[in-house]
Amino acid sequence: MNEGTVIDRRGAIVGAGAVAAGAMLGGAAAATPGLHAIAATKGRAFGTCLSWSPKGADAGSLANPRYAALATRDCGIAVPENALKWQALRPSPAAYDFARFDAILRDAERAGMRMRGHTLLWHYDRWFPKWLVDHDFGKAPAREAARILTQHIRTVCARYAGRIYSYDVVNEAVDPADGSLRSTALSRAMGGAEAVLDLAFRTAREAAPKAELVYNDYMSWEAGNEKHRDGVLRLLAGFRTRGVPVDALGVQSHIGVFAPTDSIERLVATLSPDWRAFLDRVVGMGYRLVVTEFDVRDRGLPADIAVRDAGVAAFAKGYLDLMLSYPQLRDVLCWGMTDRYSWLRGFEPRPDGLPTRGAPYDASFRAKPIHAAMHAALAR
Ligand code: XIL
Numbered sequence: 001m002n003e004g005t006v007i008d009r010r011g012a013i014v015g016a017g018a019v020a021a022g023a024m025l026g027g028a029a030a031a032t033p034g035l036h037a038i039a040a041t042k043g044r045a046f047g048t049c050l051s052w053s054p055k056g057a058d059a060g061s062l063a064n065p066r067y068a069a070l071a072t073r074d075c076g077i078a079v080p081e082n083a084l085k086w087q088a089l090r091p092s093p094a095a096y097d098f099a100r101f102d103a104i105l106r107d108a109e110r111a112g113m114r115m116r117g118h119t120l121l122w123h124y125d126r127w128f129p130k131w132l133v134d135h136d137f138g139k140a141p142a143r144e145a146a147r148i149l150t151q152h153i154r155t156v157c158a159r160y161a162g163r164i165y166s167y168d169v170v171n172e173a174v175d176p177a178d179g180s181l182r183s184t185a186l187s188r189a190m191g192g193a194e195a196v197l198d199l200a201f202r203t204a205r206e207a208a209p210k211a212e213l214v215y216n217d218y219m220s221w222e223a224g225n226e227k228h229r230d231g232v233l234r235l236l237a238g239f240r241t242r243g244v245p246v247d248a249l250g251v252q253s254h255i256g257v258f259a260p261t262d263s264i265e266r267l268v269a270t271l272s273p274d275w276r277a278f279l280d281r282v283v284g285m286g287y288r289l290v291v292t293e294f295d296v297r298d299r300g301l302p303a304d305i306a307v308r309d310a311g312v313a314a315f316a317k318g319y320l321d322l323m324l325s326y327p328q329l330r331d332v333l334c335w336g337m338t339d340r341y342s343w344l345r346g347f348e349p350r351p352d353g354l355p356t357r358g359a360p361y362d363a364s365f366r367a368k369p370i371h372a373a374m375h376a377a378l379a380r
Contacts, residue, residue, distance in 0.1 A: 034073040036077070039076070044378065046374075047078045047116075049081040049335050050081060051082060051104075059341060068111070069365075071113075075113055076113060079333055080117075087129050092131055114165055115164050116164065120157075123197065125183075125184045125185060141189035145189035157207035166213075168216040172217055174219070174232050179228060201244045216250030219278070248290050249289055253294040255296055256299065258299055275322065290333075294334040294335065303354055324378070342356060
């Protein structure tokens with residue numbers, strides 16, 4: 001692909017004229033109603049993750065006026081990027097540190113945003129606080145693990161009662177390698193992961209009876225994800241069989257163009273039918289859907305910014321169109337509004353070292369074609 005070509009919003013390779021069109025779409029976004037306003041006309045809600053920062057810091061936080069301007073224009077809902085995780089909340093077995101999330105919640109409420117909670121249990125040793133991985137569970141390990149888990153969930157839910165309307169109760173419990181449930185310090189102490197996950201949801205239901213309870217994971221449709229999808233389906237079916245209170249599947253949606261392609265349209269076509277079959281099974285079991293962490297990994301797209309942005313936009317549109325064809329999907333959240341603070345920059349660097357461009361706004365807070373694509377998808 002040479003520099004004069006771009007991928008247009010339908011996914012075709014077109015001439016340089018579309019570069020101007022793409023730029024216009026990006027610019028026009030600022031003049032039209034925000035994403036949440038558009039989503040709301042369809043009974044849906046749109047939002048983003050928020051981080052904590054001191055006032056005025058250059059960060060993806062409402063305490064940063066430049067970021068707040070974007071977030072409040074586009075978002076009616078929010079979720080903390082890290083501040084509610086055990087690693088942030090639980091410096092030690094006995095202590096809780098709520099200061100950062102309290103500040104995020106206060107600022108979000110002032111801006112009129114409703115809050116989701118992420119996450120009561122990221123069931124993955126890698127993301128446990130070190131003290132929990134190293135914990136001595138003593139002579140009655142199952143009881144001690146249950147005590148730690150239920151106390152955590154009750155404490156968080158009680159503190160934020162009525163202020164968090166939906167929780168990612170459990171995050172990433174299925175091992176993508178084989179579809180089994182991950183083994184963690186808690187599951188080893190309790191004699192199996194199922195007992196841990198069931199207890200987490202049952203405790204959350206008791207402690208936050210009005211909140212939506214979500215199982216959140218990153219299973220995807222590409223070849224190689226079959227076992228992950230199957231594992232999630234087995235888990236969701238098991239919840240139903242055992243009467244565990246789970247309301248929705250959170251589909252993280254860190255989607256990606258991983259390899260060079262000359263047609264985004266063809267790539268979008270690979271979404272069906274495996275992905276639809278998966279989603280149909282999920283809603284068939286009575287679960288709602290939530291898009292919890294949307295962004296686009298752009299590793300397979302060329303360096304050229306106009307081409308890349310057009311590809312990201314076309315792929316985002318194809319994906320969101322499919323997801324939004326499900327009436328069971330109400331909330332759509334992206335994992336950050338601008339490339340400037342996106343986790344992708346550190347976690348999913350491009351092989352060419354260029355900064356990733358998978359968020360709706362660029363690093364200078366300008367709307368990109370993906371913003372217009374999201375707008376169009378939410379408006380449809
Ligand atoms: C990520 C954050 O964005 C990073 O800042 C942090 O260092 C690691 O976690 N799936 C999830 C999110 O459920 O919690 C992750 O967030 C991204 C992948």
